[in-house]
Amino acid sequence: MKRTGITTRWVLSLLLLLALVGTACLPSGSGDDAAGGDAGATPGAGQSDAGTTSGADEPDKLVVWDIYVRGVEREIAEKLTAEFEEKHGVTVERQPKTLDDLKTTLPLAMQEPTGPDVASVNQGQADMGFMVKAGLLMDLTEYGEEQGWFETFGENLLKRNSFSADGEQFGTGNLYGVAPQAEIVGWFYNRKMFSDQGLEPPQTWDELTQALDTFKQAGQTPIAFGNLDAWPAIHTYGAIEHTYVSTDYLNELIFHTGDASFDREENVEAAADLQSWAENGYFTNNYSGIGYDDSLAQFGSGEGAMMLTGTWIAGELPDPTQFGFFLTPGRDGELPPQTGGMGVPLAVRADTKAPELAKAYVAWMTSERAAELWQEAWLPTRPPPPDSLEDGTVMADMVAAWQQIRDQKELGHYLDWATPTFYDTLTVNLQKLLAGSVAPPAFVQQVADDYQSSEG
Numbered sequence: 004m005k006r007t008g009i010t011t012r013w014v015l016s017l018l019l020l021l022a023l024v025g026t027a028c029l030p031s032g033s034g035d036d037a038a039g040g041d042a043g044a045t046p047g048a049g050q051s052d053a054g055t056t057s058g059a060d061e062p063d064k065l066v067v068w069d070i071y072v073r074g075v076e077r078e079i080a081e082k083l084t085a086e087f088e089e090k091h092g093v094t095v096e097r098q099p100k101t102l103d104d105l106k107t108t109l110p111l112a113m114q115e116p117t118g119p120d121v122a123s124v125n126q127g128q129a130d131m132g133f134m135v136k137a138g139l140l141m142d143l144t145e146y147g148e149e150q151g152w153f154e155t156f157g158e159n160l161l162k163r164n165s166f167s168a169d170g171e172q173f174g175t176g177n178l179y180g181v182a183p184q185a186e187i188v189g190w191f192y193n194r195k196m197f198s199d200q201g202l203e204p205p206q207t208w209d210e211l212t213q214a215l216d217t218f219k220q221a222g223q224t225p226i227a228f229g230n231l232d233a234w235p236a237i238h239t240y241g242a243i244e245h246t247y248v249s250t251d252y253l254n255e256l257i258f259h260t261g262d263a264s265f266d267r268e269e270n271v272e273a274a275a276d277l278q279s280w281a282e283n284g285y286f287t288n289n290y291s292g293i294g295y296d297d298s299l300a301q302f303g304s305g306e307g308a309m310m311l312t313g314t315w316i317a318g319e320l321p322d323p324t325q326f327g328f329f330l331t332p333g334r335d336g337e338l339p340p341q342t343g344g345m346g347v348p349l350a351v352r353a354d355t356k357a358p359e360l361a362k363a364y365v366a367w368m369t370s371e372r373a374a375e376l377w378q379e380a381w382l383p384t385r386p387p388p389p390d391s392l393e394d395g396t397v398m399a400d401m402v403a404a405w406q407q408i409r410d411q412k413e414l415g416h417y418l419d420w421a422t423p424t425f426y427d428t429l430t431v432n433l434q435k436l437l438a439g440s441v442a443p444p445a446f447v448q449q450v451a452d453d454y455q456s457s458e459g
Contacts, residue, residue, distance in 0.1 A: 064357075141361075181349065188311065247273050349364075
C-alpha cells in the first residue's frame with residue numbers, strides 16, 4: 004500500500020505503551036497461552052474458499068478496520084466482504100481508514116471492547132512490533148501452516164510480518180498477519196513517450212541513465228516526482244541504494260542480525276547518485292512543493308516519462324495499456340534487490356470474541372478468489388489465474404516482475420523499517436540531500452547514527 008507516514012512517531016509509541024502497561028485487562032496475546040495458541044481449532048478454516056463459519060459461541064458480527072479507501076480498491080474490498088457475509092451468514096462492519104489514521108488510533112482501539120477484530124497493521128518495529136509487545140495481536144503461525152501460507156507466499160516473504168513473541172526481534176518468531184496485495188517499488192513508464200524516443204524498457208543501469216538523459220534533452224520530464232509528503236524520497240533513494248548492496252546485507256540491516264551498519268561507502272554512492280539526479284533536472288520541476296497524489300495525476304495525464312513508485316498505483320492509472328512497468332536494473336546486468344514485499348497485512352486482535360470468524364476473513368481476503376479481483380487495482384500476493392491477465396497491460400508486466408523477483412530471491416526492504424525512528428531520520432535528511440544542503444557522506448552519517456543508537 005502507498006507508504007504515507009511509514010512509521011509511528013516514537014514519542015507517541017512510548018506514550019501508548021505506557022498507557023497499555025497501565026491497563027490491567029490487557030490480553031497476553033503472544034505467549035504460549037495466547038489467543039493464537041488454538042489457531043487451528045477448526046481444521047480447514049479459511050482455505051481458499053474460506054468455508055468455515057464462526058464458532059457456536061462466537062458473535063455473528065465482525066468489525067474490520069482496513070486501508071482500502073480509494074476507488075477500485077474500495078470497491079473490491081466491499082465486494083469481497085459482501086461475498087464473505089453471504090457465505091457465512093454474518094455481518095461485517097468495515098471501516099476504511101488511511102494508514103496515517105490507523106497508525107494513530109489503532110493501538111488504543113485494539114484494547115477497547117468496540118475495537119476492530121481484524122485490522123491493517125503496518126510492518127516494522129514502530130507499528131506491528133509495538134503492538135506485539137503490547138499483546139494486542141493474535142499469533143497466526145499455526146493457522147497459517149494449516150492454510151498453506153508458508154508454501155503459497157514463502158517463508159522469506161512472511162518474515163516481514165513476523166516478530167518474536169516479546170516483539171523485540173523483527174523477521175523471526177510468530178506470524179502476525181498476511182496481506183492480499185504484493186508490492187514492488189519499480190518503474191512505471193509511458194509506452195508512447197518511450198516509443199517516440201525509440202527506447203525500450205532499460206535492462207541495465209547504463210540504459211536507465213541514458214533514458215533519463217534522452218528525455219531531459221528532449222525537453223520532457225524524465226521522472227514524475229513529488230516530495231511534499233517527504234516519504235517518496237525514501238523509495239527513490241532505496242531503489243538506487245539497493246543496486247549497490249546485496250539482499251543478505253538488507254536482511255541483516257532490517258532484521259538486526261549480523262553486524263550490518265548503514266555507514267557504508269555503497270550508501271554514500273547511492274546518496275551521490277540521488278543528489279545528481281536532482282542536480283541534472285531529472286525530476287519534476289518544483290518537486291519539493293508537489294504532493295504524491297498530484298505527481299501521480301500528472302504522470303497519468305502524460306507529464307513525465309517514468310514514475311518510480313509502488314505497484315499500488317496500477318488501479319489509478321487511466322489506461323492499463325498506455326503504461327508499462329519494469330524493475331530497477333542492476334549495474335552488472337544482474338537483477339538487484341527490489342524494494343517491496345507484502346502490502347500492509349491484515350492482523351487479528353488477540354482477544355477478539357470471534358477468533359475463527361476473524362481468521363477466516365483474513366484467509367478470504369487473501370484467497371484465490373480475492374487475487375482474481377485484487378488484480379483490478381493491485382498486484383495480488385497470490386498469483387491470479389493466468390487466463391485472467393491481458394497481455395500488453397501494466398498488470399501483466401507487474402505479475403511477471405513479481406514472479407522474477409520470487410524466482411531469483413531478490414526481494415529487498417523498505418529502509419524505514421530499520422528502526423522506530425528511521426522514517427523521520429530518512430525523510431529529514433533526504434530533503435536536505437535533494438536540496439544540496441548536505442553532502443552524501445554527512446547524510447549517511449546522520450542515518451547511521453540513528454541505526455547505531457537503536458543497537459544500544
